[in-house]
Every structure is written in C-alpha cells, then in structure tokens.
Amino acid sequence: MAKWSLGFIMENTPLKILESWIFRQLPEAGSDWFRGQLDLLAKDDSTKVFYIAFGMIPRKLGKDDLALSADDLAEANAARKGWNPSNWSIDTAARIVILINLSNSQNASFAERFKDLHRTADVGELLALYSGLPLYASPETLVEQTALGLRTNIKAEFEAIAHRNSFPSEQFDENPWNNMVLKSLFIGVMLEPILGLNERANPELARILRDYAHERWAAERFVSPELWRCIGPYAEGVYLDDFQRVVDEGIDTEKKAVALALKTAPASERKEALHAQLSEYDAVIDSGELNWTAIADEMLDNSLAITRKMNFEVELTR
C-alpha cells in the first residue's frame, strides 16, 4: 500500500455508512452474496443484472430491521442532514445501496431507470425506491415521478415519501408539498414525521387546511390536532376564530396543539387573549415537555379513540 494512503481519511459518505451497517449485521452467507452482487454490478449495471440483484435481495438477506443505535442515527444525520433510516429494514438498506451506486454511474438516465423500476415494483421495492430519495445523485430529476408516487393508494408507499425523508421539503414546489400535507391528514398519515413542516409552512397551505378543517367540522368529524401546526405562523383573523373554537370545544390534546401553534402566531391582541385562556400549558411548553412530538405521542397512545373520532379505518402509525 502506498505510504500516502495511510494518512488519507475518506469522509464517511451515506453510501459507506450504509454498507458498513449492512455488512456488520449480515451473516456470512448473506454478506458473501451481497458483496458478490456489488462486484458484479460494478462491472455491469445493465438492466438484467440490476433487476435480478434488486429482486433477489430480500430472499438472500431477509427482512429484519436494520439494527441502529442512537450513535448510528447521529452519524447518519451528520453525513447527510435530515437522513433518518430508523425505520429501514436490511433489504430496504441493501436495495438503496445499489440504487445509490446506479444513480452515481448513470447520472441523468437514472431517472428513466427509476421510473421503469417503479412501473413493476412490489411493495418492498417501492419502499426502497422512495426511502432512498435523499441519497441519490441528481434528485431534481426524480421530482415528477415522486409527486406521482404520492397518488398511491398504498399507505406505506405514501409514508416512504412523506415520513423521515428530506426529499419533499428540499425538492417539491409549493403545490405538491401542500398536496402531500393535505393528503396525509386525509388518509390518516401522521404529520410529525414529515421533515421541514415548519420551514415549508405557507399561507396557501394554511388556507387549504382551514377549509379542510371546516369541511370536517361541518360533517361533525374530528380534526387532527396536528393540523394547527401548519396554521400557526399565519394565525390571525379567521384562523384565530378556529383556535377559539378548539379552546371552547376541543379535547385536551387539541387544546395543547393550539397552545403550541399559537406560539408561532404573529403578535396581536387576540393572540394574547387566547394565550391567557391556554396559560395552563405555558410551563410544559417552555420546558420543552410539550412539543409536536408529544402531541403525536398522545395521539398514538390514544390511537383507538383518535382514529374513531377521525373516522379512519386505519391505525395511526409513525
């Protein structure tokens, strides 16, 4: 080995980190197979070789959860801001490794391959395609296909795009972003795991969500407490009427959510008046104990009651 290479420290890329997690977890047979596929694909990533590797991964490596410590997750976030693989399984991770390699070697034509893979993907493959979005080269070429993916009826596919994924907040224009948030509420997908909710708040989204809340109220349906988070920064005038309604009629979790949302509202006399009615939550908000994660936890702890109120036939998950 050349002397200079000893002192050469490679920066840890997401790809390298991901590979190290996979290999430390796999038994020898799985390791050998996957290493063999990586070598094969490095020489020839034509359609056929790739599809076989992509398809065979769960059969050869299994579907266990990727075992990650808090340090691993911190390393992930340091290597790629917003990268959160906490819900990945080993087959998802391995598929994403070969997708990252493909995106590096194919460049612009990766988008075509991505689209083709999507066309015949099973559910596990869909999850891998979308969960890996923040890690592919040229992500801007995948925006259209990903927005199309949000039209899915498969909740897990939708969540692979929306949850713990920095791609939507980084790449989506306002329209697909707003649609994603609204559809999340509509189909019972939690908002809390969506990255960039605060940064991507916008007045149009606040208006859309207010209309949606009123539709639900008109039908005597429950409104997700998480909705108020996106309205908070624009909470003046009619929005404060809605906040007042929750304060008057809502359950405890809803009131807590409005108290949190109100913190981000523009200063006004009415804001102060509302704040006075919600002062019981001040201490827990200031201490950090009550935040949007705590609201999500309350919703999940009380999943049965909340889903019933929300008229969903689904179980809330995160």
Add this chain to the structure above:
Amino acid sequence: MMFIDSHAHMLSRTTDDYEAMAAAGVVAVIEPAFWLGQPRTHVATYIDYLSSIVGFERFRAGQFGIRHYCTIGLNSKEANNPELAEGVMEILPRFALKEGVVAIGEIGYDDQTELEDKYFRLQIDLALEVELPVMVHTPHRDKKKGTSRSMDVCEEHGIDPSMVVIDHNNEETVREVLDRGYWAAFSIYPSTKMGSARMVELLKEYGPERIIIDSACDWGISEPLGVAKTAMLAAQKGIEEEAIRLVCYQNALDAYGQSGQMKEEDWLNPPAIDQRTVYEGNSILRGQREPVVEKLKSKHTLDNLIIE
C-alpha cells in the same frame, strides 16, 4: 381453525368478502394471475394487472389481517393472442421474483390449442428456471383428457409432480392426479366446478393426502367462503379435524411453501417491517383496536353451508 384459500381472485372481490373471509378464519389467500373476463389487448394492461396483484392487492388484503400471495403467469385463454402472449412472456421473469409470488400459474389448457400448448410448455420451463411450483388450470371442456395431457407435458419437461398443483379437479380426474403423485386441488365453485357436499364425499373416499380445497372465487357468481364452509360441512359429516386442517390449510402451505415465499410465520409472527407497512395482522391478538370484522353483518354468512 385457520384456513388458506389457495385460489382466490381477490382483485374482483369486495371488502365485504375480505371481512367475511377474515371472520371465517382465512389467514392467507393466493391470487393466481388469470383472465379478467374481458380479454386484454395490450401487454401494458397485463403488466399493470400483474403489478396490482404484487402491489395494491397485497396491501388491501393486509388491512383485513389476511396475508396475500400470488402466482404469475400467462393464462391459457390469452395465450391464444400471440402478440399479447409474446409481450407477456418477455416480462414474466421480472415478475416471477417479486415478493410473495408462490408459483407460476394458473397455466395450462383452455381449448387445448397449439398456442396454449406452446406457452404452457414455455412457462413450465420458466418455473424450473426460477425454482417455483406450478399451478395448473385444467380445462372446463374435455376436462379429463386435458388433465391427463397437462400431466404428460409436465413429465415431458421434467418437473417433479410434488412441485405441481393440478387445480379444478372433479370425481373424474382426481384418481389419476393422485396416482401420478400431483397435488389435487378442488375449487368449490357454484354450478360449474365442485360443490361442498360432493367435496365431503370425495374426502371420505380419498382421505386428505395431497388434496387441497380452494374457492377460485372471482368476478363470476362464486363463494369466497368456499373453503370455510366446506370445512364446517365436513366437520358436521364426521370428517376428522386433522383431515380438514390438511385439506383446508396445511397441504396448500406445504405445496406453495416450496416457493420459499410463504411461511406460517408470515401471519403468526410477521417481520416488523411488514407490520409497519403491508400487514396489519391480527388486531384481536395485538389488542390495538377493536376487530373490524366483529361489527360486520356480511351477506356471506356461515349459516348456509351447501354450495350447489
């Protein structure tokens, strides 16, 4: 008792059916790729169909606590459209390796034409190549000869009979199928295939070995509770519980489990990733919410066990 319906075209069925099946004890279904009633004229619609049975339908079944598997193949009717057939054959290898694909099927003969024969043989070779079992659809017309011929062709191509399920049997075909070492499946399908009372008589005569009961429910007038109802009728008529378990559950698992894609743990102890994504599992056991099935009064009830 747990049941597997190893032949059910769920894409054509409603959520009422899923609820009724789950309530009756069906834990897993196998959806064979087949003809949709209206012939497809483009390979692209066939691709989207196959995507549906490996994708959305799997998810849909999971919402009711039912595990969904499928078989991939070019059915015998559409094998007679060579332009479509060629295109489908080209994409089959890509689908054969998808998760939950437990066999190549349902393939075989309809009118026993040359084209049907050609694509039947090519697909047996594909099954051998990808190491999957084969689900054989036996023809409605000239059934006895078509069934014998199907087995002749399987043997010509060197596939082991233990890897082949011969489906839609009746009193006339079952003896030869069992004697030649194949799995013999019966579709409890009103009017055209097998009835539940006749099925019980067959069980008395042949016993449970290598016999599989399915419903073949589809877009026609059919019965998604065919397996559960026949099991109950069999119990009433004095068939032993273990024999019923074999023909309504275990034999299907043994036959299609040879794919490596279908295991009892899939529904008894599913991987965490599946529970988060495609399979809500048994909500009664998990205690997270009240079972949806409990509040339902489906038109499919277990009150009437005779399927004519």
